[in-house]
Amino acid sequence: MQTVKEQGIIYNRAGQRVVSPDYLLFEAPRTKHFMTGSEAVKEAVKRASVDASVSYPITPQSEAAHLIGELWVEGYVGVYFRGESEFGVMSEVAGCALAGARTITTTSGPGTLRAFENFPMWAGTRIPVQLVLMARGVNAPLSIQPDNLEVGFLLDTGCMIWYAENAQDLFDMILAGFVVAEQPSVHVPIITAIDGFFVSHTREAIMLPPEDIALPPYNPYRAPMPVIDAEVPPGRFLRDPFVMKSNYISYATHASWQWEVRSAIERSRPFAKHYLRGLTEEFGDPDADIVFVACGTAAAQSKEAVRLLEDEGVKARVVKLKTIRPFPIEELRQAVKGAKYIFVPEFNVVGWLEREVRRYLYGHSDAEIIGSPRVAGGMTMPAEVIAKEVLKLTGKEVKHVI
């Protein structure tokens, strides 16, 4: 997206004043609004100098995609259209990003799976596309209900994955996501996930900076790969291309490229730490030996459970994970020091987060790790259910809980 400079002030093509990411995220005055998660997506995109977005209908994310379309009509987004399927859309989005656009799209559940072949391709081509993922159940049987099994499938695609707890988180993460993903030393796709319906469809208070300021536009010429616009020399593979050659060099090239994508995710840590104010967030009594490790809505419900448990005289705390890729390994190990019981409440049947927590705490914590409670297929996770799991363990009589 080009900019116009007038009297020392830079404006983007939508006529918004360009400000630094730090100003937009941390310093700009904010006012209180009441809106759904989908509307928060619109508000973030409006302030993100977005060049392109391609959409496809699916529940529950469609509303966010419609609203991006409205922004296109209003001139805030450069390119927008409806694609033929999620496979097509994620490929179109790749084309947009390869041609040098800051690009965003959204999907959910079966759409994610339809699109799947594209995600490692995004990572391998090092495009900083942002996917807002509104997690929902996958078929069969048919379900459109909240369930985040699909995030478990995405863990090793080479994309960064951040998990927002609520609409406010999502708004801030979308803006920060572009900034971090577009760092020349990072430059990999970012998936900003929420739990569908719980966040996308419910209204909550959210603090927004003014709408006449926006992120600096994406500069594709800072990318580590040549942008496909015929304005820069193409990658020169004229001699002995390694693609498709059956020799050790080609195997080593492929392997090292995959390592490089993972390393790029690792290199995002300091940027993510800065723009997200830490990869984790802690809530509750820091001395409590009962710890909930959770992300998204499960973290929100765990916080409520901590309050309930307090009434029961049980001390507990929450370690909320804001990033899943990169996984906040050191932060988690530090945060659970002194823990005796670690509960990992989740909205899926397989417990992908429990597996991650076990993997990174192995040899680093003596706490008992309990993958519970676990709900799926659209079930809610009342704070009382979480509290009950803890009370069962401590042998305490359950009073006002359920």
Add this chain to the structure above:
Amino acid sequence: MSYKIYEINEDLLDVMPQEIRDLQFKATWGNPKRGVMDLPYSKELIEEHSLCAGCPESMALRYILASLPNPEDTIIVNSTGCTSLVFPHIALHTVHSLFGNQNAVASGIKRVLEWRFPDKVKDVVVLAGDGATVDIGLDCTLQSFFRQEKITTICFDNEVYANTGGQESGLTVKGHVFKMAPKGKQWDKVPMWQIAIDSGCHYVARLTVSSPKRVETVIKKAIYVAREVGPTYVHLYTPCILEIGLNSDDGLDEMRQRDKERFAFFEYMTDAAKEVIERKKEEGLI
């Protein structure tokens, strides 16, 4: 931009490989009248190739690259298959993404380049095989036609999945025996050129690559129409001599035979396309 991106830093000139230096000094940049007649005299935009000896697809690629009216601002999108072996050898911006999504990727590229460079002409050309265009990628191919994307789609039809070892494709002729069709193909060859017309292409041509000059004319028409009007489709017969049991020097004869039957030259254009083509002819560009 311009062919200036191919200019080598003077200090590095003496250490650059010959073919890279040739790109700067002997390739035909900035000349929309370039064509297949330049082939013997200029540096081609394809450096060697990794296809079989005598492969007609390699001929097609050379003629197409020689015919691009605006190579310095042309993006090529391809797909998996024999063609993907060649793309690392091409001196232009090329994208290989996945198998079958080439028209979707090209749509994104074209739209963003129009948005980023409203005052420049950037041509986007898709080059893919019959499997990529008509089988696994049919959805993305047709949808890009429906959406009236301003891209040129060129299908190399060898009537078989060649790169994977000779399996039946949708464009295989009924009755032909290939792997996965051990009793012979049970249904007719898909008339993709007709489907392209019905799906909204403004210029459609079907031909073999037996005549380089005719390939040049068709490619130029297809690109000029795509630039101004909407999607165009070129269906080229590029037989897989390996899979149909021919020798390296038999490709041309095979195509000449088919010129008289199922690949007889066929051309379709809408009125809007005709206007562009007539104008370009008057300008001496076709």
